[in-house]
Each structure stands twice: as structure tokens, then as C-alpha cells.
Amino acid sequence: MFVFFSKIVNLLISPFFILMVSCLIPFLAVMNIKKRWPRFVLCGAPIWGLVMMNSPLGPxxxxxxxxxxxxxxxxxxxxxxxxxxNRPVAVVVLSGGVALYRSTAERFRFLSEFPRFATPFIWGKSHSNVHFIFSFGQPEGPGQDYLNEGPSMEKLAQAFGLEASRMHVTRPSVNTHEEAMAVQDVLKEIKPALTYVSTSALHLPRVMGVYRKLQISAEPFPAYYYSVPASFQFFFFKMSNAELLRQSLHELIGNVAYKITGKM
Structure with a gap:
């Protein structure tokens, strides 16, 4: 039920959905349908789009x-x-859906978001005892098959100038809880003296709650922040505001669902 509700909310405030609905406006105008509900769509779609894309609520x-x-x-x-x-230190890097895929679109997405994930690698690459655990999500649909572990880790290691032996990858997972259990299995092999979990500051509360529930000892490592305080742009056609609202609501719904189901 929570998953279904979350997906509905994500859809309604998605920039792509807003654009799709907005594209109906000229079509309905040409059709010149005089029923009441098309008029509602004609009037409501642009207002909804402008409000969602320019609203400071998301930031x-x-x-x-x-x-x-x-x-x-x-x-x-x-x-x-x-x-x-000389004891190993583990840095868990949660990809959050940004991974190495075969499709060109997903590779481009990884490269475009690459700077966000660079911080833990830049800080830790000069220390030979720092190991990196790269956590993947679950691919959805055809054309998004994962590269196997070898090439994936080799490319990441080459990108950051690291030895491949210091790079570890978890099994694919479908949610934060499964992801944490997959990380736990890798940590049992490394046996680190200290573990950091690196992800967005927006996602960290849920991650740390799940880790505490699973009794995984780890320190938070907020690699990047989505929000920029006191710089909200009110009257610009900016889809990122809608995207920020979508992501923040997704996390809030996830936190409530995880607490109710006892996962955090």
C-alpha cells in the first residue's frame, strides 16, 4: 500500500508527467471539445505545471x-x-540508481552525476587501507542489464585511480533495506575497523535508521546536498523544484513506511 501510494505521488509531481499533461493542451484546443472535464484540463494543466515547477516547496x-x-x-x-x-576502513557508496548500465542513456546519467559521488573516492584513494563498497540498485526492465562485476569495478577503479582489489560491489537490491543487507554481507568479508556510509543528505536518515535496526555499525558520510538554503527561485521555469519535491516526499513516505513495518 505504501509503495503504491509513493508511486502515485511520484507520478503526479514528476516533471515528465507535468510536461506530458501540458502537451494535451493544444490537442484539446484543436479538438474544441466543450465538455466540462476538458475545460478543467485546459485550465488546470498549465496552472499545475507552473505551480509545481516554480514552487519553493520542493527546495x-x-x-x-x-x-x-x-x-x-x-x-x-x-x-x-x-x-x-593498518586495519581496513570501509566506505559504502550508495549509488541511488546511478550505476554503470549498458544503455547509453544510463551511462550518460552516471557521468552527469559523477561529481556528486566523487568526494568519498577523492578523500580515500590515497589511503591503502580504505576499501570502497559500491552498492547497486535493481535494474528495471529490458535494456538495463548490469555490466558484470569485473568490468564495472575495473571502470570505476580506473576512473578514480584505484586498485581494483579495493573496490567491492554488492548484489543488486530493490530497496534500502535489501541494500543494507547486501552491504552487511560484504562487510563481513572485509571486517573493517570503521565503516562510513556515503549518500545524499536527503537519503541518509532512512539509511542510518535501517543500519541501526540491522545492528550495522556505521558513520554517516553526506556526500552531497540537494538543497541550497535561502536561494529559492520563485518565478523561473525550473523543473528541479518539482524534482526536489518528488524526492523529498519519496523519502518522507519511505521513512513512515519503514517505521511502521519495523525496518528502521
Whole structure:
């Protein structure tokens, strides 16, 4: 039920859905249908689109979730790694759907979002005892088959100048809870002295809640923030505002569902 409700909300506030509905306007105008519901669509679609794409609600709600995220400086990270000595330190990088796929579109998406995920690799690559666990999601539909573990890790290692032996990949998972269990299996093999979980500040509350429930000892590593406080743009045609609202509502619904089902 929660999954279904989440998907409905995601659809209604999706920029792609808004554009799709907006495309109906000229079509209905040409058809010149005089029934009441087409008039509602004609009037409502552009208003809905402008409100959702320009509303500050998305950035504001995202900021409310992200503002309490614990910060981690490079100096703190370096100090923790030094304290571990020769013992391994694990950095779990949650891809959040950005992975290495065979399709050109997905490869482009990975490259476009690459800078967001670069921080943990840049900080840790000079330390030989730091291992990276790259967590994938589950591919959905044909044409999105995962590259096998070898080529995926080889490309990532080459991109960041790392030894392939320091790169680990989890089995595919369909949600945050399964993803955490997959990470737990890899951690049992590495046996790190310290574990960091790197993902967006928006997703961290749910991730850390799941990790605590599974008794996985880990420290939060917010690699990037979606919100930019006090810089909301009110009257610009900006789809990112709708996307921020979609993502923040997705996380809020997920948090409620996970608490009710006992996963966090």
C-alpha cells in the first residue's frame, strides 16, 4: 500500500508527467471539445505545471530534511583513517540508481552525476587501507542489464585511480533495506575497523535508521546536498523544484513506511 501510494505521488509531481499533461493542451484546443472535464484540463494543466515547477516547496522541504544531517570534514575523515592504522576502513557508496548500465542513456546519467559521488573516492584513494563498497540498485526492465562485476569495478577503479582489489560491489537490491543487507554481507568479508556510509543528505536518515535496526555499525558520510538554503527561485521555469519535491516526499513516505513495518 505504501509503495503504491509513493508511486502515485511520484507520478503526479514528476516533471515528465507535468510536461506530458501540458502537451494535451493544444490537442484539446484543436479538438474544441466543450465538455466540462476538458475545460478543467485546459485550465488546470498549465496552472499545475507552473505551480509545481516554480514552487519553493520542493527546495524548502528538502532543506528541512537535510539541515540536520551530520557534517563530516576531510580532516575528520583523515583522522579516523589514521586511527585505524593498518586495519581496513570501509566506505559504502550508495549509488541511488546511478550505476554503470549498458544503455547509453544510463551511462550518460552516471557521468552527469559523477561529481556528486566523487568526494568519498577523492578523500580515500590515497589511503591503502580504505576499501570502497559500491552498492547497486535493481535494474528495471529490458535494456538495463548490469555490466558484470569485473568490468564495472575495473571502470570505476580506473576512473578514480584505484586498485581494483579495493573496490567491492554488492548484489543488486530493490530497496534500502535489501541494500543494507547486501552491504552487511560484504562487510563481513572485509571486517573493517570503521565503516562510513556515503549518500545524499536527503537519503541518509532512512539509511542510518535501517543500519541501526540491522545492528550495522556505521558513520554517516553526506556526500552531497540537494538543497541550497535561502536561494529559492520563485518565478523561473525550473523543473528541479518539482524534482526536489518528488524526492523529498519519496523519502518522507519511505521513512513512515519503514517505521511502521519495523525496518528502521
Amino acid at each position: 524548502w522541504l528538502t532543506y528541512q530534511i537535510e539541515k540536520d544531517s551530520p557534517s563530516l570534514s576531510r580532516a575528520q575523515f583523515e583522522s579516523s583513517v589514521a586511527e585505524a592504522g
